[in-house]
Amino acid sequence: MKEVAVIGIGQTKIDEHWDKSLRDLAGDAALSALMDSGLEKVAALYVGNMMSGSANRQQHLGAYIADWIGLRGIEAIRLEAACSSGAASFRTAVMAVASGEVDSALVVGVEKMTDSPLQEVTAALATAADADWEAGQGLSFVALNALIMNRYMHEYGWKKEHFAPFAVNAHTNAIHNPFARFHEPATIENYLKAPMINDPINLMDASPVGDGAAAAVLLPLESLHNPSHKKIIKVAASAAATDSIAIHHRKDPLFLRAAYNSGKKAYDQAGLNPSDIDLFELHDAFSIMAALSLEANGFAERGQGPRLALDNEILPTGRIPIATRGGLKARGHPVGATGMYQIVEVVQQLRGEAFGTQVENARVGMSQNIGGSGSNIITHIFQLI
């Protein structure tokens, strides 16, 4: 198996892009990544996307985007694993390059959510849950996360205000990221006054819908003998795991078992442990998911995720910086693209290009993308070499 390196990254701003189509967004990110890599073409394209079939009446994004960016003819497919579609496409590209079947790959995560009415987006997001046993009962994704957060507060004694630092950190970091959806500072007061969506989740606990695309270019590490790139980022680990799709089938709904399992596999592959990780782009679709992710991946004891946040350990200067470019909460969460934004941001940090929120001496970064309510979790570890 060949080792794999990321040699190019690209992204669009996350926004309500009324003037850009799905292919415009994907193309912009893809061409930026190619330009950054110095390559003019690649052998294969992997597209991560969740809902273009319903939101844009367009599937078949592999051929669609390859054609649009001037790479007509290359191998190209789309990967879907709900909100973890981005990391799923990256992992598929890693395996393709590692196997030797393709000698270079472009990965694009893209989602254009604002083409369809919001109630349809909510319905499309619910297709990530169990259609018969969750969505069919009227449970939206916010509702599922509200049930988890309520139970968590009950079990561990946290109050609503203890989750404020997750949102404040995300919004504070996003101010420095030109690609982020929001650039407004947030305070604990903003958090406490935010309108309730689904008790206990308020507007500041939830990530926003948006349009965006992020991309990366991969090559076998061995092909970089004469590196023209100043900094080479190695894919030190790539791992995935699932859990029951319906939350009520889990013995312990407060433990992200798939995060633990894919995280453990990733640590083992890289020969590292949590204390080696300089920053962690986790999947803070809701504040409660940030807390559970920190716990499942060994950064906090069970029930103690909010403690890390309250102690400022999640800031860029803390023990385990998260959401360093704004996270899902403030950079934005165009679902099928999110996993690729996380990866692009880790690469920026390791290259030392994270203007304004640079983690000092970052050499090892981890990204973790969650599909559904923790039912599909994909973890990557990157290393500066």
Added chain:
Amino acid sequence: MKEVAVIGIGQTKIDEHWDKSLRDLAGDAALSALMDSGLEKVAALYVGNMMSGSANRQQHLGAYIADWIGLRGIEAIRLEAACSSGAASFRTAVMAVASGEVDSALVVGVEKMTDSPLQEVTAALATAADADWEAGQGLSFVALNALIMNRYMHEYGWKKEHFAPFAVNAHTNAIHNPFARFHEPATIENYLKAPMINDPINLMDASPVGDGAAAAVLLPLESLHNPSHKKIIKVAASAAATDSIAIHHRKDPLFLRAAYNSGKKAYDQAGLNPSDIDLFELHDAFSIMAALSLEANGFAERGQGPRLALDNEILPTGRIPIATRGGLKARGHPVGATGMYQIVEVVQQLRGEAFGTQVENARVGMSQNIGGSGSNIITHIFQLI
């Protein structure tokens, strides 16, 4: 890169399965394949599906199906490449096993098309074409193929009745396949009297919608030192290529360039040429696609696909048997599952298990799955060892 073998296959009958859900169908095929393989579990699941997001309001089929078949926790994703989703999932599994990232894989292609009204299925199928420049102009998939067939008849002088043998061969072969959608014999008279759908495509030129699932289990060939399986089928080649998503962007709309390119790569990988292929499960979604596939893959000169059929060379006893278990026309075409049905049928032929339509001494079989109007084409060659 490791060599890969198919050690288990499974399929459901293609039908209007009013009494079975999407997960029932996928589960039945998956568990049949596992049972056939002798394995109780695998490391990863790859699901091919095109339209469950709209037709069944359920996406995230990786986690969904892994959970259902008792393999909760394993890595699992869904692949989509329109009607070539089945072969896309198989190729992804081949790369995963070849890379060493996973030591065993299950692939399931599944589609349940009859849960939603037919006009919605037609609209969902059109998401495989270009939403802006084809579907948005009112072109359905039948209409796109009708334009191609009309042009082909004009260029090469064939008449409508010359396409009859494609449908007759498919229906005659399907009679022996218990998993086929149709078991009615067909004659040239049936073909000539069939109701017109979109001139020149009549009901006997077009494959039917249906529900079904087909599955396969893959292992590295090197792991089979003590083969408990009587017959091992090696994946001798796996290759993919795209073309423009919109037909009007092709210089020559009567040439399946992506079929030629992926076919050529596959022949090169396997070290074979067309005369070595004992049977060819091609993508006869419409009669015209069968003709164009035979030509692009080196079995007929340009414009001479119908000649092979008229000369009976496509029968199980002919020079290049096609649709040996009924093809898309008569076995059925549950879109995201079709590529896996083709692969399962090639494996059956190479194992000598194609009761009623067995190709004598079949040792090398090829399958080719087409997404969109020839915009994504994935080719596999299998070899009995």
